[in-house]
Amino acid sequence: NAGVTQTPKFQVLKTGQSMTLQCAQDMNHEYMSWYRQDPGMGLRLIHYSVGAGITDQGEVPNGYNVSRSTTEDFPLRLLSAAPSQTSVYFCASIINGLALNTGELFFGEGSRLTVL
Amino acid sequence: QQQVKQSPQSLIVQKGGISIINCAYENTAFDYFPWYQQFPGKGPALLIAIRPDVSEKKEGRFTISFNKSAKQFSLHIMDSQPGDSATYFCAATGSGTYKYIFGTGTRLKVLA
Numbered sequence: 046n047a048g049v050t051q052t053p054k055f056q057v058l059k060t061g062q063s064m065t066l067q068c069a070q071d072m073n074h075e076y077m078s079w080y081r082q083d084p085g086m087g088l089r090l091i092h093y094s095v096g097a098g099i100t101d102q103g104e105v106p107n108g109y110n111v112s113r114s115t116t117e118d119f120p121l122r123l124l125s126a127a128p129s130q131t132s133v134y135f136c137a138s139i140i141n142g143l144a145l146n147t148g149e150l151f152f153g154e155g156s157r158l159t160v161l
Numbered sequence: 162q163q164q165v166k167q168s169p170q171s172l173i174v175q176k177g178g179i180s181i182i183n184c185a186y187e188n189t190a191f192d193y194f195p196w197y198q199q200f201p202g203k204g205p206a207l208l209i210a211i212r213p214d215v216s217e218k219k220e221g222r223f224t225i226s227f228n229k230s231a232k233q234f235s236l237h238i239m240d241s242q243p244g245d246s247a248t249y250f251c252a253a254t255g256s257g258t259y260k261y262i263f264g265t266g267t268r269l270k271v272l273a
Contacts, residue, residue, distance in 0.1 A: 049204075076259060079215040085170070086248060088205070095259055103260060109247030135204050149195070150261060 047071055051136050051153035058126040058160045066121040066156050069135030074151070076139040079120040081105065082155075083134040088135065094119055126160045133157050162228045165253050167264025182267045184251035191253040191262075192261050196225065199214050199266075200252070211235070218248040218254065241271045 049152040052067045070077065078093035080103075090103030108130060110122040119138075123130060136153045166185045174180045186194075195210035198199045201209040211234065218225045224237040231264055251264040 051261050078259070080263075085265055087265040088252075089166070090260055101259075137204075149207045149210075150173075150197075150205075152206065154202070154204050 049153035051156050055157050062126050068119045070138045072140035074140045078137050079121045080135045083132050128160045131160045165262050165264045171268045174241045180241045183235045184264050187234045189254040192218050193254050194234050195249045195252050207243045241273045246270050248273045
């Protein structure tokens with residue numbers, strides 16, 4: 046049981062490049078989400094999904110795309126990277142999205158992205 | 162914008178002392194208030210959580226105090242240890258939503 050696995054752990058991009066941050070969980074969790082962590086700003090929700098085929102926007106969705114084709118995977122795509130997207134990205138999941146308020150967010154270990 | 166305001170931004174405590182971190186929220190629909198602990202290079206992990214039907218919850222050296230009328234809650238770490246040195250985030254969420262709102266974090270350092 047690996048929990049929430051994120052790849053890559055580190056990435057450097059040039060402005061305008063695209064890339065995908067991968068997230069996989071093996072706990073059969075329905076709810077998955079992406080957060081970004083910036084100094085002094087805490088954790089901000091980018092996108093989330095309550096199940097396969099269902100996604101929605103969080104607080105800071107601009108510049109990011111997501112899809113949820115399986116329960117296990119929830120990739121985050123940067124379409125055209127900008128320096129403002131330099132951050133640490135965390136994927137998190139919760140069992141049983143319908144009972145969210147009783148659930149614990151399980152976080153991955155993060156992906157540190159630098160955009161030059 | 163729903164917010165959770167957290168203070169202080171950083172905190173230095175002597176070993177054996179009490180660490181106190183405060184959070185305030187605006188949305189009265191919030192009904193679940195967790196605290197997360199994050200060590201450098203790691204993802205946040207749930208430390209302790211409370212619902213507004215109780216005013217206090219204690220787990221070992223960690224206690225959450227909750228004041229519903231003031232819309233405030235706080236984390237108390239008793240007998241603080243160097244191993245408690247980490248960043249702490251408060252958060253809030255409500256029934257029927259899928260969005261946790263996090264505070265800005267408090268970097269705690271416990272001196273040996």
